[in-house]
Amino acid sequence: MGKIILTGDRPTGRLHIGHYVGSLRRRVELQNSGEYDKIFIMIADAQALTDNADNPEKVRQNIIEVALDYLSAGLDPSKSTLFIQSQVSELTELTFFYMNLVTVQRLQRNPTVKQEILMRGFSDNGEDNKAGTPVGFFCYPISQAADITAFKATTVPVGEDQAPMLEQTREIVHKFNTVYGPTLVMPDILLPDNAACMRLPGTDGKAKMSKSLGNCIYLSDSAEEVKAKVRSMYTDPGHLQVSDPGKVEGNTVFTYLDAFCKPEHFDKFASCFVGRKSSFEFHNLDEVKDQYRRGGLGDVMIKNFLNEVLNDTLEPIRQRRKELEQNIPYVYEVLRKGSEVARAAAAETLADVKRSMRINYFDPGVLDALIEEQKAKYTL
Numbered sequence: 342m343g344k345i346i347l348t349g350d351r352p353t354g355r356l357h358i359g360h361y362v363g364s365l366r367r368r369v370e371l372q373n374s375g376e377y378d379k380i381f382i383m384i385a386d387a388q389a390l391t392d393n394a395d396n397p398e399k400v401r402q403n404i405i406e407v408a409l410d411y412l413s414a415g416l417d418p419s420k421s422t423l424f425i426q427s428q429v430s431e432l433t434e435l436t437f438f439y440m441n442l443v444t445v446q447r448l449q450r451n452p453t454v455k456q457e458i459l460m461r462g463f464s465d466n467g468e469d470n471k472a473g474t475p476v477g478f479f480c481y482p483i484s485q486a487a488d489i490t491a492f493k494a495t496t497v498p499v500g501e502d503q504a505p506m507l508e509q510t511r512e513i514v515h516k517f518n519t520v521y522g523p524t525l526v527m528p529d530i531l532l533p534d535n536a537a538c539m540r541l542p543g544t545d546g547k548a549k550m551s552k553s554l555g556n557c558i559y560l561s562d563s564a565e566e567v568k569a570k571v572r573s574m575y576t577d578p579g580h581l582q583v584s585d586p587g588k589v590e591g592n593t594v595f596t597y598l599d600a601f602c603k604p605e606h607f608d609k610f611a612s613c614f615v616g617r618k619s620s621f622e623f624h625n626l627d628e629v630k631d632q633y634r635r636g637g638l639g640d641v642m643i644k645n646f647l648n649e650v651l652n653d654t655l656e657p658i659r660q661r662r663k664e665l666e667q668n669i670p671y672v673y674e675v676l677r678k679g680s681e682v683a684r685a686a687a688a689e690t691l692a693d694v695k696r697s698m699r700i701n702y703f704d705p706g707v708l709d710a711l712i713e714e715q716k717a718k719y720t721l
């Protein structure tokens with residue numbers, strides 16, 4: 342059996358560099374590796390609606406933003422199927438059947454759901470009259486299991502925050518196959534291989550890059566915007582004078598360098614380390630870190646270098662986005678065609694599921710046997 346990828350993002354905003362190093366860059370590499378038979382990349386609008394029911398316009402507007410980010414980052418519709426979740430109605434049917442295999446108590450223990458309920462102010466602990474948790478939101482891990490299994494995915498490349506979703510999916514697969522017989526494919530998570538990419542912090546050093554915190558660098562930011570954001574980045578608050586020893590751990594500039602630096606950058610951007618007062622020659626990131634720890638290497642220099650490194654990655658993405666923005670009909674055509682392909686794939690799995698559950702009453706051949714079986718019960 343071949344290797345199949347499914348992954349996706351909620352369309353609640355443009356994608357940022359945390360998405361890029363956490364998953365998007367990896368997807369493009371996997372796509373181009375030729376090792377996968379099929380790759381499905383989903384814009385999870387239905388999941389986005391689970392906590393945006395009163396703001397469907399936000400979700401609707403961001404579908405194109407995410408699609409533009411995907412295509413400009415290098416996802417190629419001739420190799421990967423890009424589609425919109427809500428257009429594959431088979432997914433909701435699968436979700437409905439899987440719901441019976443999961444307990445409320447198990448969902449309540451899902452760490453990501455727990456944390457998100459707190460973050461979104463849904464928690465209904467009585468004290469502060471919170472809005473409560475929408476049932477659809479509470480169940481989204483189940484719908485995510487439908488997303489993954491519908492495409493018979495073997496491999497799900499996602500960030501660390503999605504690990505509990507994969508666990509939940511694997512439990513559902515196990516349970517389904519135990520109760521109804523071998524049907525669903527057991528998926529594996531594929532996490533980023535570098536700690537800095539697992540969860541890229543915000544430019545302010547906060548644990549997560551998020552739109553509401555205003556600490557994101559977007560893939561679509563202009564060179565000027567990136568420069569201003571890098572200039573204001575959190576470093577080591579104890580590194581007051583250039584001559585002071587600096588800390589690399591927890592220093593956001595170095596975390597970003599860990600995520601983005603390539604060997605050729607040291608030669609290409611060597612001029613960043615040539616200053617009026619002092620100059621350095623570095624050949625790799627460890628040498629930069631050592632010098633920063635010893636002291637003498639200022640934040641301005643490392644920020645200039647990071648800015649160059651980021652732009653080296655972002656400029657081609659920006660250029661492709663500019664072109665695609667002038668070709669919106671093409672982008673929607675990619676999504677429309679992709680959604681059709683995705684729908685056909687999900688329909689096959691739904692048929693398998695119904696067959697295993699024996700709720701395929703009117704399938705060819707099945708109805709005749711069913712009639713015979715029931716008639717026998719009433720034969721006088």
Ligand code: TRP
Nearest residue numbers: 347348349350351385388485488
């Ligand atoms: N939950 C993911 C996110 O927050 C989006 C998503 C929905 C997804 N269904 C999925 C990711 C299935 C991987 C597999 O971005």
